Amino acid sequence: MQSSFNTNRLIPYFFLAPALIILGVALLYPIGYMIYASFLDWNPSQRIGEADWVGLRNYTFLLHDASFRESFFVTLKFASIVVILEMIIGVGLALLLDRNIRGMSALRTIFILPMMIAPIVVGLMWRYMYHPTVGIFNRTLKDWGFEAIPWLSDSWWSLVSVIIADIWQWTPFIFILSLAALQSLPRSALEASRIDGATGWQQIFYIKLPLMMPVLIVTALLRLIDAFKVLEVILVLTNGGPGLSTEILSLRISRTASEFRELGVAAAMSNYLLILLFVLTVAMFLYNKVVEKHAIKQQAKTEEA
Amino acid sequence: MPQIRFDQVTKSYGNTQVLPPFDLTLHNGEFTVLVGPSGCGKSTTLRMLAGLEVLSGGEIWFDDRPISRVEPKDRDIAMVFQDYALYPHMNIAKNMSFALKLKRTPKKEINQKVEQVATMLGIEHLLSRKPGELSGGQRQRVAMGRALVRDASTFLFDEPLSNLDAKLRNKMRTELAEMRNLLDKNMVYVTHDQVEAMTLGDRIVVMADGLIQQQGTPEELFKTPNNKFVAGFIGSPNMNFLEATLIEEADNLYAKGKGFCLQLSAQHRATLTSRIAQQDADITVGIRPSSFYLDNLPESANTPSEISLYVVVSEYLGAQSVLLTRCEDQNLEIEMESASPVQNNQTLNFSVLPEDIMIFDNDTGNRL
Numbered sequence: 001m002q003s004s005f006n007t008n009r010l011i012p013y014f015f016l017a018p019a020l021i022i023l024g025v026a027l028l029y030p031i032g033y034m035i036y037a038s039f040l041d042w043n044p045s046q047r048i049g050e051a052d053w054v055g056l057r058n059y060t061f062l063l064h065d066a067s068f069r070e071s072f073f074v075t076l077k078f079a080s081i082v083v084i085l086e087m088i089i090g091v092g093l094a095l096l097l098d099r100n101i102r103g104m105s106a107l108r109t110i111f112i113l114p115m116m117i118a119p120i121v122v123g124l125m126w127r128y129m130y131h132p133t134v135g136i137f138n139r140t141l142k143d144w145g146f147e148a149i150p151w152l153s154d155s156w157w158s159l160v161s162v163i164i165a166d167i168w169q170w171t172p173f174i175f176i177l178s179l180a181a182l183q184s185l186p187r188s189a190l191e192a193s194r195i196d197g198a199t200g201w202q203q204i205f206y207i208k209l210p211l212m213m214p215v216l217i218v219t220a221l222l223r224l225i226d227a228f229k230v231l232e233v234i235l236v237l238t239n240g241g242p243g244l245s246t247e248i249l250s251l252r253i254s255r256t257a258s259e260f261r262e263l264g265v266a267a268a269m270s271n272y273l274l275i276l277l278f279v280l281t282v283a284m285f286l287y288n289k290v291v292e293k294h295a296i297k298q299q300a301k302t303e304e305a
Numbered sequence: 306m307p308q309i310r311f312d313q314v315t316k317s318y319g320n321t322q323v324l325p326p327f328d329l330t331l332h333n334g335e336f337t338v339l340v341g342p343s344g345c346g347k348s349t350t351l352r353m354l355a356g357l358e359v360l361s362g363g364e365i366w367f368d369d370r371p372i373s374r375v376e377p378k379d380r381d382i383a384m385v386f387q388d389y390a391l392y393p394h395m396n397i398a399k400n401m402s403f404a405l406k407l408k409r410t411p412k413k414e415i416n417q418k419v420e421q422v423a424t425m426l427g428i429e430h431l432l433s434r435k436p437g438e439l440s441g442g443q444r445q446r447v448a449m450g451r452a453l454v455r456d457a458s459t460f461l462f463d464e465p466l467s468n469l470d471a472k473l474r475n476k477m478r479t480e481l482a483e484m485r486n487l488l489d490k491n492m493v494y495v496t497h498d499q500v501e502a503m504t505l506g507d508r509i510v511v512m513a514d515g516l517i518q519q520q521g522t523p524e525e526l527f528k529t530p531n532n533k534f535v536a537g538f539i540g541s542p543n544m545n546f547l548e549a550t551l552i553e554e555a556d557n558l559y560a561k562g563k564g565f566c567l568q569l570s571a572q573h574r575a576t577l578t579s580r581i582a583q584q585d586a587d588i589t590v591g592i593r594p595s596s597f598y599l600d601n602l603p604e605s606a607n608t609p610s611e612i613s614l615y616v617v618v619s620e621y622l623g624a625q626s627v628l629l630t631r632c633e634d635q636n637l638e639i640e641m642e643s644a645s646p647v648q649n650n651q652t653l654n655f656s657v658l659p660e661d662i663m664i665f666d667n668d669t670g671n672r673l
Binding site: 186188189191192193194195196197198202206207210211295 | 355356357376377378382383384386387388389390391392393394403404407408437451455
């Protein structure tokens, strides 16, 4: 009796085991490897066993490394600007297009196309468009009699250029999530607000946005996490330049590993990024938890009443 | 308070016309109930009045002001929705005061008004809670409160009680009836429940398939229904319908069917005899469940007919019993006073008075 009871309790874990093993091999092992490597002075020509143990030297070095700090700052700037702009444009578009328009499903597919294109292709495409002489932007500017803009060769403009490309690619993500959130709002509450006298703008600010807020917060956090890891588009567009003006962290990590041949430092940098993203993820998790707890509390109160 | 008038109003969705052009006048200060089965167009009518649906044709008039292009907020209406439509992220006080806040009413006045209405509805202890923390009945009250706070001239109710359980529904219905007496407002109420319609309405508009079947006071609808639909819809239990043929014998007109032969009134005879000559004698007989007498026939009773019915199921409700009976292959429901339960599986002889019998045309369903 006792033993069959135990077997029953163990069965779920048997089923979970394959997934756990794959997770361990594919996720935990590389992370562990990376953490270990971050304590080494390791050149790619060495095997990992031959590398010298340097403890926290890579981490302290990075803290005092001006280029790393610059790169960290660029990443923060890039991520916060793109997320803010994408949220504004994406939510705005969703609010505009939340209506019965003929061919809406076709439109929606077109809107999310940028998201489906491989980032390398996006980078190449934008690089041609930004081209100083034959690119469409400068040609158009010239036709209209304006001066050409040094899209990718000026340190200020190059950051603007990568931000524009990222917004083009990722606004649709926020757009479709916001649209889904909008369309699941209680219709009758919106109708009630019309009868209560709310104008279109008042409906947006008093009813729609507050009700969409949980979805918007999660969407923004997801985008933020993604923006911190962006690599390909910038790699193709500017390769971090000019100077360090667009060298975001993941690009610096890749260069540290391949150009500077300092695997230990690159690993330490990855860990810094990982910690940052971890904090963001935990924040998102906690937010969900708080919301859930609140919902449970409300439920309990309702049942009491 | 304006008089509300629908003038040749019609509604189509795409190519489907759900409401053919109709006229309807809602009199000043009346409680009007739109009643009908699901999909009859009653909610659409109300939503057009509220401004939530666009008219496909015609015009709605508030006195002599056309309002079909006026925004909902400028129509001086308040509405209670079926699912209450409270704002989930606002507490009850904010829910109730939202309209006033948008109108930039001074805070002091808002608080005063909300408190007054909340006290009237007995929800003053809930003001700081959110809708999600309330029970169905409480939410219902808040929805009413939100409408009341606005002090509009016309109140619209879209099946406000249909999400409540039976007991609570009865309670809220009585409260609504009380509120109706307190407030001197136009009220338009949509429901599919004929009991609500009968108990609340000053005037009832019965709708089916997008058409207004009949409008009138509850008594008019009950006693003189225009057609078979209204006769069957109004009244509980439902009216019994029996297929029959008109025959004339010894200067009297009878409706004869399988297992019964009922004498009709002189009035019926005057209007119906001609049909026999025209070979158009097939009709439907309608008798209310309460019009069958077992042994308590009124003394003034004139030429009652007998009908033998076999009791299949007897539902004893205390002072009353509802009997499901059978006459050959047709079922009839009978409502009768009963001191003690009536036995099943017996045949009883009931009397029916000629003036209690309604005759309907088989093709048009109209009452003859």
